[in-house]
Amino acid sequence: MTQWIRWWGLGVFAAIILVLWLVTNPLIEWSIEFAGTQAVGAKVELDSVDLGLNPVTLKLNRLQVTNPNEPMRNITEAGRIEMALDGYALMRRQFIAETMAVEGLRFGTERSESGAIEGRLFSRKEEAGQDGDEGFDIGSVLPGMEMPDPDRIVDEERERLAGKVDELDAEAREIEQGWNDHIESLPSGDSVDNYRERWDELKEKNPLSRVAGVRELKKDIDGDLERVSSLDDRLKSDRQRLSELAEQARNLPAREAERLMAASGLDEGFQGVTRQLMGEQLSRWVDNGLTGYRLASRHMAGRETEEETGPPRGEGEDIRFPEEEPLPGFLVKRAAVDGVARMGASNVDFDGSIRDITREPAIWGKPMTLELDGTDEAGATLEVDGTFDHREEPGRDQLDFKVRQLTLKDATFSGSSKLPIVLEEGKANIDGNLSVTGGDLDATVNTEVSQASFAAGAEESGEVVQRLARAIEGVSSFRMDLGVGGTLGSPEISLNSNLDQIIGKALGDEVRGELAEARQALENRLRAELGPELESLAGRQEALDEYREQIDQRRKALKDIRP
Amino acid sequence: MLGILARILKVLNSETSPAQIAAAVLLALFMGLSPLGAPHNLFLLLLVLVLRVNLSLFLVSFALFSGIAWLLDPLAHSLGKTLLEAGMLEGLWTAMYNTGFWRFLGFNNTVLLGQVVIALLLAVPVFFGVIFIVRNYREHLKARIEKSRLMLALKSSKWGGKFYDIYSSMSH
Structure with a gap:
């Protein structure tokens, strides 16, 4: 049996695990930056990442998200993001954070270097720039x-x-054409002659037949008169x-x-x-x-249209099955947020919370909500309330x-x-x-x-x-x-x-x-x-x-x- | 590269058990066909290092099977999806899905499951096939190849001579 065992292999394996542990933080940092950059279309950067194991915590230091329309400016920047993770859920490949603290959040901050990435951006920016120079x-x-x-x-x-003129002309022509048809449908001169002949014939018949024939003749003539009269209203409305x-x-x-x-x-x-x-x-x-x-x-909205295009090569698709307590793949139950918003000439200090952050709200069953309050030194106040409900489409x-x-x-x-x-x-x-x-x-x-x-x-x-x-x-x-x-x-x-x-x-x-x-x-x-x-x-x-x-x-x- | 090929040749020509050679190929099959980041690969790596399987042959086979995995990706996805969505297996998958261990292994990923199933299907033929090939090689082919005109020509050529030198240095 021992001829099958290579004892030094255990040492090599331990060394590999140690190296993996040492590169975990840079690996997480790179993963977040890579996925973020892919999602935003401009650089997403982190200064550093700290992963703690007991309890499981993840700390992101200085997150910067470049504005894809303005590569020298960040859409947002956070000084520190710290979250306590559910270790058991993590083993189940679920990223569940009971609490998260986002400190030093700021918007529209300037960058020391461009956050543009190759080949993705800024045709739109150039257009905007041209317009801006021209002015109104x-x-x-x-x-x-x-x-x-x-x-x-x-x-x-x-x-x-x-x-437009053709439209008016066509309608007028249609009315005229309609009248040609109406007139043709009226009793003609032949019809009148026919009635006259019938009347002449009736005059020569016996009284009994004459009464019946006159009644019939009157009925026919009245019918024609009625048709003629019906055109009066029509003529009036068409005129x-x-x-x-x-x-x-x-x-x-x-x-x-x-x-x-x-x-x-x-x-x-x-x-x-x-x-x-x-x-x-x-x-x-x-x-x-x-x-x-x-x-x-x-x-x-979470799920993208993978079903139509198929998952990317090598990634596959994760199939879900019924769970006793279903949880989304990513969930932050409560994020406490504080930061500074530059508004007008003021720096407004704000704090508040964002609840139920997830890409799969239908599974979690709650919409994401946001509440922020802020003030500045001059007495300006800010209140923000939001609900982002994607549990159902739309x-x-x-x-x-x-x-x-x-x-x-x-x-x-x-x-x-x-x-x-x-x-x-x-x-x-x-x-x-x-x-x-x-x-x-x-x-x-x-x-x-x-x-x-x-x-x-x-x-x-x-x-x-x-x-x-x-x-x-x-x-x-x-x-x-x-x-x-x-x-x-x-x-x-x-x-x-x-x-x-x-x-x-x-x-x-x-x-x-x-x-x-x-x-x-x-x-x-x-x-x-x-x-x-x-x-x-x-x-x-x-x-x-x-x-x-x-x-x-x-x-x-x-x-x-x-x- | 020449060194690795020489090592493989040396292994084939040595007294190493055909089962050990086959085990190296088998482990490479499982690791190569699975996505590199799959958690079970860590356990397979431990086996590769601790079990006395031939590492050169493992590395070459691993590279080969990784290439095959890339080609088989759409097939693996379809196979995995079919299995995961099969009504008769739903109870099994649901039970596994509610277990932390299996969730950690990511069995519910279509590509991962498909590739593991393909590896399992290939495992027995590959293992015994390698043993069969090694035995046949040693018993019948080895002597004939060494005496063949091709080998003689190879030994006399510049690169062939270099390769033979490496091989000879390993043999002593």
């Missing part, structure tokens, strides 16, 4: 600058407009419809001019001008706000937040080179809520800013822009209601603000006059383009008058021979 072309909404070119718009819209079509044709140029001006953001003068001025900045804020959520939401996430007395300083409202706008200081109260159901986004952020002080540029610009800049600088309080709809991948932003009225007042009738002129020019151009087709539509209802005469003639003929 204020010329499109201010007078004395470029107004929409009617010829260009008509050229672009020609096909669609022709389609009305043709009048409406003619009216629509007459108004088409004006209506289309209005619609096209609205599409250019110029419909109501100043309604939405703040949205236009802040467009680029708003998109960036919304995008930054959603980046972290997008990354997290990718993993909230998942539903709800996040509410409230900020009071937040100090704002040097917030860029418009990066336009023609009209840069910076909110130098102010105090903000913000109420927001975000709801995401199956990827559909519905968010509102209502902000009221008081004690505001704006700095608007435009020294080199024309009189109107300078007037606008002065008007903005005079604003001491304002309201902005931001709405975000659409989907997570393609959010649609809307903004209502009383700054619109303030700007409107500042620029007054001058801009309205220019906008009206531009609209009239567009309407005239459209009228010239569509004129002939529209005119032919205008007189269509008169064609029905001929049918009126024919109906009356047939009715009279029938009545004349009715015994």
